[in-house]
Amino acid sequence: MDSLPHSKAIVAVICLLLCGLGCSPVGAVADRHPDEVLFERAMDATERKHFTAAHLTLEALINTYPDSEYADKARLSLPPANR
Numbered sequence: 566m567d568s569l570p571h572s573k574a575i576v577a578v579i580c581l582l583l584c585g586l587g588c589s590p591v592g593a594v595a596d597r598h599p600d601e602v603l604f605e606r607a608m609d610a611t612e613r614k615h616f617t618a619a620h621l622t623l624e625a626l627i628n629t630y631p632d633s634e635y636a637d638k639a640r641l642s643l644p645p646a647n648r
Contacts, residue, residue, distance in 0.1 A: 600626055604635040607642070 603626040610619035623639040630636050 598633075600630040600633040600635040603629075604639060607639065611642075 603622055607619045607622035607626065610616070610622060620643070623643055626633070626639045627636045
């Protein structure tokens with residue numbers, strides 16, 4: 566019976582570690598600039614035909630990083646009425 570509280574503690578620690586890993590920037594995204602990540606997410610949304618999400622992501626990129634080379638690409642990706 567004494568091993569039951571110990572098992573719960575181990576499960577709790579494992580859950581916390583897994584949650585922490587899921588929330589941390591790991592891999593290729595951590596090595597890239599946020600403006601690049603936003604642009605790529607917008608392009609991925611466009612490929613999936615999620616045009617509203619792509620449009621909003623491009624606008625967020627332009628407003629947040631107006632001097633970025635990706636902001637220039639984002640402006641060109643938007644319809645002329647929205648530039």
